[in-house]
Amino acid sequence: MSFSLAKTPLHAWHRDRGARMADFANYEMPIQYAGIVSEHVATRTAAGVFDISHMGRLRFDGPRADQLLDHLLTRRVLDMQTGQVRYSLICNEEGGILDDVLVSCLESPSGKNYFLLVVNASNRAKILHWLQPHLADFPDVEFHDVTDSTAMIAVQGPKAIELCKPLLPASALTLGYYRAKVTEQMNKPCVVSRTGYTGEDGLELIVKAEDALRVWENIILAGRDLGVQPVGLGARDTLRLEAGMPLYGHELDETIDPYSAGLGFACNLKDRLFVGREALEAKAKDTSLPKRVGLVVDGRRAARQGSNVIDSDARVIGQVTSGSFSPTLDQPIAMAYLDPTIAIVGNTVDIDIRGTQVSATIVSLPFYKKA
Amino acid sequence: MSITPEQLRYCDSHEWAYVDASVPDVAIVGISAFAVEELTDLVFMALPKIGQNVSAGSEFGEVESVKAVSPMYSPVSGTVTEIHSALVDKLESLSVDPYNEGWIMKVKMSDPSELEKLLDWNAYKKQCENR
Numbered sequence: 001m002s003f004s005l006a007k008t009p010l011h012a013w014h015r016d017r018g019a020r021m022a023d024f025a026n027y028e029m030p031i032q033y034a035g036i037v038s039e040h041v042a043t044r045t046a047a048g049v050f051d052i053s054h055m056g057r058l059r060f061d062g063p064r065a066d067q068l069l070d071h072l073l074t075r076r077v078l079d080m081q082t083g084q085v086r087y088s089l090i091c092n093e094e095g096g097i098l099d100d101v102l103v104s105c106l107e108s109p110s111g112k113n114y115f116l117l118v119v120n121a122s123n124r125a126k127i128l129h130w131l132q133p134h135l136a137d138f139p140d141v142e143f144h145d146v147t148d149s150t151a152m153i154a155v156q157g158p159k160a161i162e163l164c165k166p167l168l169p170a171s172a173l174t175l176g177y178y179r180a181k182v183t184e185q186m187n188k189p190c191v192v193s194r195t196g197y198t199g200e201d202g203l204e205l206i207v208k209a210e211d212a213l214r215v216w217e218n219i220i221l222a223g224r225d226l227g228v229q230p231v232g233l234g235a236r237d238t239l240r241l242e243a244g245m246p247l248y249g250h251e252l253d254e255t256i257d258p259y260s261a262g263l264g265f266a267c268n269l270k271d272r273l274f275v276g277r278e279a280l281e282a283k284a285k286d287t288s289l290p291k292r293v294g295l296v297v298d299g300r301r302a303a304r305q306g307s308n309v310i311d312s313d314a315r316v317i318g319q320v321t322s323g324s325f326s327p328t329l330d331q332p333i334a335m336a337y338l339d340p341t342i343a344i345v346g347n348t349v350d351i352d353i354r355g356t357q358v359s360a361t362i363v364s365l366p367f368y369k370k371a
Numbered sequence: 372m373s374i375t376p377e378q379l380r381y382c383d384s385h386e387w388a389y390v391d392a393s394v395p396d397v398a399i400v401g402i403s404a405f406a407v408e409e410l411t412d413l414v415f416m417a418l419p420k421i422g423q424n425v426s427a428g429s430e431f432g433e434v435e436s437v438k439a440v441s442p443m444y445s446p447v448s449g450t451v452t453e454i455h456s457a458l459v460d461k462l463e464s465l466s467v468d469p470y471n472e473g474w475i476m477k478v479k480m481s482d483p484s485e486l487e488k489l490l491d492w493n494a495y496k497k498q499c500e501n502r
Binding site: 032035036037234237238299300301302304324325327332354 | 411412414415417433435436437438440
């Protein structure tokens with residue numbers, strides 16, 4: 001028996017460019033090209049171009065698609081307007097997080113509304129399985145997993161919009177934050193949204209798999225004189241960490257609820273019924289739950305996922321979920337879940353970094369905010 | 372006189388050892404250009420202490436990049452007689468010249484014959500090319 005890794009439509013380009021490739025969620029993905037810090041800085045100062053085709057893309061058509069999604073998502077879907085994008089969670093009945101997603105309400109060229117759900121690559125199979133019984137309850141909703149037939153490219157950074165000027169119609173460049181539309185890129189269909197996972201302004205494009213290489217190369221070419229770089233998953237992680245954004249498998253999993261994660265804004269409990277609502281109602285009032293915090297760590301060595309956070313009596317009071325050296329702050333940063341009595345901005349704690357205790361200060365998230 | 376990679380002996384794990392003929396029981400230890408290139412974006416290095424005993428194949432320190440921490444293994448056994456403390460604040464010199472400016476520690480060897488078990492430049496180069 002052999003398992004081979006999935007490849008995005010841009011796989012050969014990454015390979016040819018000498019990118020370091022590694023398995024991520026069963027895709028062979030570029031981790032870095034020029035280097036994590038170089039790519040990180042390019043995204044913060046000019047723009048970065050990311051192949052995020054591994055993300056799952058699920059399409060729901062039909063007049064009751066909104067009702068199906070409203071039943072599954074913690075965020076209200078029924079009142080979504082055409083062109084709107086929302087960040088939401090999918091929870092189980094116990095209020096544990098199955099995935100964090102972006103849901104978009106789009107208008108197809110034929111004038112009909114449909115919904116697009118972008119899910120984490122690592123959760124796609126789980127969510128497809130989770131959807132099955134619910135899809136059976138809504139037989140009139142037409143469902144398609146369009147992940148393999150499409151590609152997804154993120155363009156992020158202060159020069160992202162300028163960079164896309166020669167490539168996209170003006171209406172795509174003036175989209176508001178968390179707005180999306182179906183448009184064209186050189187006469188080919190393209191979904192553009194003003195969203196991202198870096199803390200910078202930018203766009204995310206979904207194109208047909210067969211158009212991906214042409215679009216990607218056009219963006220890289222247009223950015224040649226702007227200091228634009230292709231960016232791998234390594235810098236994608238340091239960028240999102242600085243932006244204080246959670247990553248499934250680190251800050252989020254089925255044992256964590258949205259309120260602990262600081263994602264209560266993505267749960268609309270009022271006047272709705274959805275999977276997990278009852279459990280979430282109790283969690284919303286529970287003041288004993290651990291809290292997700294940001295930590296700035298003394299010294300140069302980073303606390304990594306799994307490091308214990310300890311108090312002055314050497315009691316373990318939480319765990320680091322993500323940690324890295326921050327290229328922008330030039331010091332190590334981390335996120336952790338801590339006991340709520342301690343999880344207060346300004347408090348200092350110790351982190352056990354491979355046997356050495358290092359002091360860290362709780363700070364408000366995000367670590368980095370664009371000017 | 373500067374040290375060139377051809378003069379060194381190597382561990383599989385990318386540390387090198389150099390012995391100057393005038394001080395035949397002391398090995399200078401560092402990490403290879405290949406290792407530095409693989410690690411990229413170094414931010415931290417933990418050095419051993421002077422007087423510390425190290426043994427061949429055991430961890431004597433660690434080097435950390437933005438993404439990951441990697442242990443460094445000693446190519447020889449013995450006692451640490453000198454450490455390159457200034458390196459910690461100029462890790463970028465490892466990218467420029469890992470074999471001279473980038474030396475990490477000096478070890479008074481308890482068994483210089485251990486050097487014979489290490490890879491020579493050609494064998495090490497081959498190992499890196501086959502990765």
